[in-house]
Amino acid sequence: MTIGYIYIKIACMNNFIKNKRQTVLLGVFVFGLLVITASYKNATPPGFKNLKVLPTTISRDSLHDLMEGYSAALGVKCGYCHAKSSSDPKRLDFASDDVIQKTYARHMITMTQNINKNEFNFEKSNRPDTINIVTCGTCHRGNKDPEAFVAPEKD
DSSP states (O other): OOHHHHHHHHHHHHHHHHHHHHHHHHHHHHHHHHHHHHHHHHHSOOSOOOOSSSOTTOOHHHHHHHHHHHHHHHTOOGGGTSEEOSSOTTSEETTOOOSHHHHHHHHHHHHHHHHHHHHSOTTOOSOGGGOOSSOHHHHHTTOSSOOOOOOOOOO
């Protein structure tokens, strides 16, 4: 063996160790970023504030569809239950509880959920929140103030 051969072997070994160290450090760095990103994503709520009756895990699309259903069932627009934003009156502040109709709506949502869960859960479903026999539209039928039933006169 010559000195040149040994020198080349040592140089190659040093590069290998240096590259291996860099590769390991890069791997640890990437793994750390993945862990931080995953934990941040899981810890971040969908962004809805002040959901008291509806599940906080509800998706944006599901919440939007549900609210459109409530609007149609009562024949109203979003501003019937949601207050105007104090910073921009052209927008709504969905988290605000300043409009009393929102409180009434929460009571009515709870009422229909309880009726469906307790009276129409024939299969004893473990997801009674998906039972929708009784809805806002059952009574309201497109009117914000449901019409009172008047029994027909007897003949």
